[in-house]
Amino acid sequence: MLDDALSGDFADAPREAARAFRAVLDAMARPGKIVDILGGAAPAPISPAAATLMLTLCDGETPLYLAPGHDGAAIRQWIAFHIGAPIVDRENAMFALGNWAALAPQTGFPIGTPEYPDRSATLIVEVDALTSEGAHLTGPGIESEAHLSLPETGFFARNAALFPLGVDCVFTSGSRLAALPRSTRVEDR
Amino acid sequence: MSDYNFAYLDEQTKRMIRRAILKGVAIPGYQVPFASREMPMPYGWGTGGVQVSAACLTPEDKLKVIDQGADDTTNAVSIRKFFERTAGVETTERTNEATVIQTRHRIPEEPLTEDQILVYQVPIPEPLRFLEPRETETRKMHALEEYGLMHVKLYEDISRHGHIATSYAYPVKVEGRYVMDPSPIPKFDNPKMEMAGLQLFGAGREQRIYAIPPFTRVVSLDFEDHPFEASKADHPCDLCGAGDSYLDEVITDDAGGRMFVCSDTDFCAGRQDAGYRGRLNAEEAA
Incomplete structure (x- = not known):
């Protein structure tokens, strides 16, 4: 957390971004796994994990949607200086940042097309806490089953039913991160 | 250290490749287009695999590179040296010591663990390409899950040779959805693709990246009366006596x-x- 738009970037971008990416890759390849990710800092209320993730993946080529609560002059200045991502509405976003409730309606984000399912949004969802309990996860990347504290299950179950279309989600809390790709089947139990 | 940026590629390029890899992992078996760069080696020498490896490597990684299973062939040696110089990472020839393994046309015999990433060099990523040359059409076929043509091809093998004659680059279906080219690995290696490690595929000239997350269902296409068979030369190794290796x-x-x-x-x-x-x-x- 900081209020200076000029600081908060990686000190050694190539190496820190490489480590951060490997953590995200590990999380995305193993849904439900919680990893640590460090190196970036952005104005409140953006978590260090979300800031690091944006520094690792976002740039001038990735339209970004800021949900209410994660928008404001200080945040926009920080993004303009460090990332350069154009701030857009949800229909045109490649990435979106915000709390789960503030991101609603989540169905408004691009889910890709049948020919190009990769042209879909990645939601960076800030949550209060991440634990390996709660919703029941199965699918690619999970040997038998996994659990992850999700803000809800209904949306994610419907999102998985759209496969190969759908959005991919990354949950951030403090310096921790977990991912839920569209391929993961989510159940309440 | 050298004057190269860490792992050769510039940061903008690595972000672009990393985004493609993540989408590939989220949609197992789907070929994600990416803006492949020219690399300081010719197409066909693993430019796709090298870009994927460059985007994945961290300073702490230990890299192994194999070419048709061998650590000591020109392609493997030159790529290993490339990353020693541009990323300063340690390299190894031992499968169990490596954290990232770049491979051309083989999967190591030793089972991979969940701490390992296998990066394949892919020449032609589209399994339907030799059946349908138009990208617009193959893309539509994947979208509609229209894979009848591939089964016809395998059937024609049977009618002509009495068995499925495809012995490498044997098509697989990933998690019941996308038919995927496993790169020209021998079909002996196909059953190993259901593994604990993460598998990433890079095709440089064709500008595609795709992935298989750990523990993903990978089924080799076959028929009930002609089931898939992972074949190898019917012989033990003349040097070490192994009867179960390719x-x-x-x-x-x-x-x-x-x-x-x-x-x-x-x-x-x-x-x-x-x-x-x-x-x-x-x-x-x-």
């Missing part, structure tokens, strides 16, 4: 002499170090 046939003279050796050099050397001996090796020792 073998290369080596011509040794011009009078029909030949020997069979493990294609995985690290696996073979490890067995020989442990005292196992094959037919020809025993004679030399005597």
Whole structure:
């Protein structure tokens, strides 16, 4: 957390971004796994994990949607200086940042097309806490089953039913991160 | 250290590749287009695999590179040197010590763990390409899950040869959705693709990246009356005596002499170090 738009970037971008990416890759390849990710800092209320993730993946080529609560002059200045991502509405976003409730309606984000399912949004969802309990996860990347504290299950179950279309989600809390790709089947139990 | 950026590529390029890799992992078996860069090596020498490796490597990684299973061939040696120089990472020839393994056309014999990433070099990523040359059409076929043509091709194999004659780059279906080219690995390796490690595929000239997350269902296409069979030369290794590894046939003279050796050099050397001996090796020792 900081209020200076000029600081908060990686000190050694190539190496820190490489480590951060490997953590995200590990999380995305193993849904439900919680990893640590460090190196970036952005104005409140953006978590260090979300800031690091944006520094690792976002740039001038990735339209970004800021949900209410994660928008404001200080945040926009920080993004303009460090990332350069154009701030857009949800229909045109490649990435979106915000709390789960503030991101609603989540169905408004691009889910890709049948020919190009990769042209879909990645939601960076800030949550209060991440634990390996709660919703029941199965699918690619999970040997038998996994659990992850999700803000809800209904949306994610419907999102998985759209496969190969759908959005991919990354949950951030403090310096921790977990991912839920569209391929993961989510159940309440 | 050298004057190159860490792992050769600039940061903007790495972000672009990393985004493609993540989408590939989220949609197992789907080929994600990416803006492949020119690399300081010719197409066909692993420019796709090198870009994927460059985007994945961290300073702490230990890299292994194999070409048809061997650590000591030109392609493997030059790519290993490339990353030693541009990323300063440690390299190894031991499968169990490596964290990132870049491979051309083989999966190591030793099962991979969940701490390992296998990066494949892919020449033609589109399994339907030789059946339908138009990208617009193959893309539509994937979108509609229209894979009948591939089964017709396998059926024609059977009607012509009596069995499915495809022996490498044998098509697989990933998690019940996308038909995928596993790159030209021998079909002997196909069953290993259901593994604990993460598998990433990079095709540089064709500008595609795709992935198989750990523990993903990978099924080789077949028919009920002609089930898939992972075949290999019916012979033990002449150097280490292994009966369960994939073998290369080596011509040794011009009078029909030949020997069979493990294609995985690290696996073979490890067995020989442990005292196992094959037919020809025993004679030399005597």
